[in-house]
Amino acid sequence: MVTMKRSTKGKLEMVLFTLPAVILVTMMIYIPFISSGYYSLTEWNGISSVATFVGLENFKTIFLKSSQFTNVLIFTGKYTALFVLFSNVLALALAVLLVTKIKTANFLRGVFFVPYIMSMTIVGFIWKFIFSSGFARLYQITGWAFLNWSWLGNANLAFYSVVLVGVWQQLGFYMVLYIAGLQSIPGDVLEAATVDGAGSLRRFFSVTLPLLAPSITICLFMSLTNALKMFDIVLALTQGGPGGSTYTATLDIYREAFQRNNFGLGSAKAVVFFFIVLVLTQLVLWISRRKEVDL
Amino acid sequence: MITRGQRTRLRWFLVELFALALAVFYIYPVFLMVNNSLKPFREGIMDVIALPSRLAFENYVQVVNRMNYGALFMNNLIITVVGIIGIVVFSSIAAYIINRQRNRYTKIIHFLIITPMLIPFQTFMITLLKTMNTLGLSGSLVGLGIQYWGFGIPMATFIYANFMQTVPREIDESAFIDGASTLQTFVRVIFPILKPITITVIVLNVMWIWNDFLLPLLMVNSTERTRTLVLSAYTFVGQFNTQWHYAMTAMVLAVAPSVVFFVLLQKHIVKGVIAGAVKG
Secondary structure (H helix, E strand, C coil), rough: CHHHHHHHHHCCCHHHHHHHHHHHHHHCCCHHHHHHHCCCCEEECEEEEEEEECCCCHHHHHHHCHHHHHHHHHHHHHHHHHCCCCCCCHCCCCCHHHHHCCCHHHHHHHHHHHHCCCCHHHHHHHHHHHHHHHHHHHHHHCCCHHCCCCCCHHHHHHHHHHHHHHEEEEEEHHHHHHHHHHHHCHHHHHHHHHCCCCCHHHHHHHHHHHCCCHHHHHHHHHHHHHHCCHHHHHHHHCCCCCCCCCCHHHHHHHHHHHHCHHHHHHHHHHHHHHHHHHHHHHHHHHHHCCCCCCC | CCCHHHHHHHHHHHHHHHHHHHHHHHHHHHHHHHHHHHHHHHHHHCCCCCCCCCCCCHHHHHHHHHHHHHHHHHHHHHHHHHHHHHHHHHHHHHHHHHHCCCCCHHHHHHHHHHHHHHHCHHHCCCHHHHHHHHHCCCCCHHHHHEEEEEEEEEHHHHHHHHHCCCHHHHHHHHHHCCCHHHHHHHHHHHHHHCCHHHHHHHHHHHHHHHCCCHHHHHHHCCCCCHHHHHHHHHHHHHCCCCCCHHHHHHHHHHHHHHHHHHHHHHHHHHHHHHHHHCCC
């Protein structure tokens, strides 16, 4: 009797104490997410209460009628590839430098982390200022030609500018994760390798790097999702320009819905984007997890 | 004669020098922003690199007044505080129940709560605006704070649930024997034990909510009264893009709170960021 009473009470508590979380997540995420699936099949201007059902028309527009979103996806893909590569390689290099016994290591870690805690919008503005006024003045002083290039005005260069700023803002974050990973490698393993006569380079590639696999997985995953979702920096730095060459997927979804009032088409782009993110992140997780097991 | 010890020391000194130079180069853009925010108008135009001839604090007075900085700061504070309280309260108690009552229902609930971590915000922001309009949560600061509950709960619950595994059951059992209810046990016994992880959750969410741009842009950008610090700085810089000394000042003022927050809580922030990433 008593146990039954207790289990009913337990069930009631289970519902009562988890319900707020479930309701909130449903309201803020599941309902909008599922309805964006529905609206992707409609033509809707966002204001009128009626959305006209058009079937797969929006998806046809995206893939067949115009190459605009495809170009956006290509840009986002190229950005992501370079971002993941540079942020990981440079962060790891920095981490290796800053786990050594130099006296200012702790302070310097803090310095490299500062851009990460700043608003990305402001980071975009800072660099906009540097690419225009800062570089112009430096060019006057040094005469170095690359400072006189149109870093935000030329489509090819603007791409690299966006990568540079993106990496600059987030480098400290991945550095911190790699430092944590490096510190968790037991010292005696490295000592054993030294005793066996491995030089420092050999030690890094044959001992440290394999043992760092879990950190690499995390950083790859985080940098991948962060790069795919890039929005604020581009909005402040280039506004998608010049000539639409730096539109990221998220910025394009935003523009389609809130500036052009094509909420249906925007939702369809969002659905496509969701599946791309899902497939890419799962793929990267799967590959790097498999590597971890092999070691 | 240079001894071996001296040579090693010299080598470390050079490494140190190299690291320092790298850091100076790296953070120079931030310095340049502060530098130009402190220059009188003409100097900024003539030479953005030179140091100011005098510190023009009047820029700060001007921008603080024009942006209505105090009000903006309060707006951010309201959103962040409302957001954090809900995230901490609802996530910690849900994680407690999920961990202590292991059955198929709590498994489903756990799955439901944490799965949204994999859904990028941008994939449903369009319809989110419609949903929030329906619920009356758009256009107000408290409403925005409440929205952060939904977006913050998945990760916070995940982090709490992981930590709960390390809290021994004997602790709640002894409280039960003393006649405490589940809620009393949670509030008096469990929640205090969760303190270190609560700090992690708070730090992660403060950094995110305080600097968030896209959600406030969608929800509270229509009237000046409800704008956040970053939103207002975004507008301000757009308006004053020919008067960089004001723009720079606005930017410094926008990032200053997070930088101060970081300097004060550096250890917790770095720890929190690692915990959040490793567990997420």
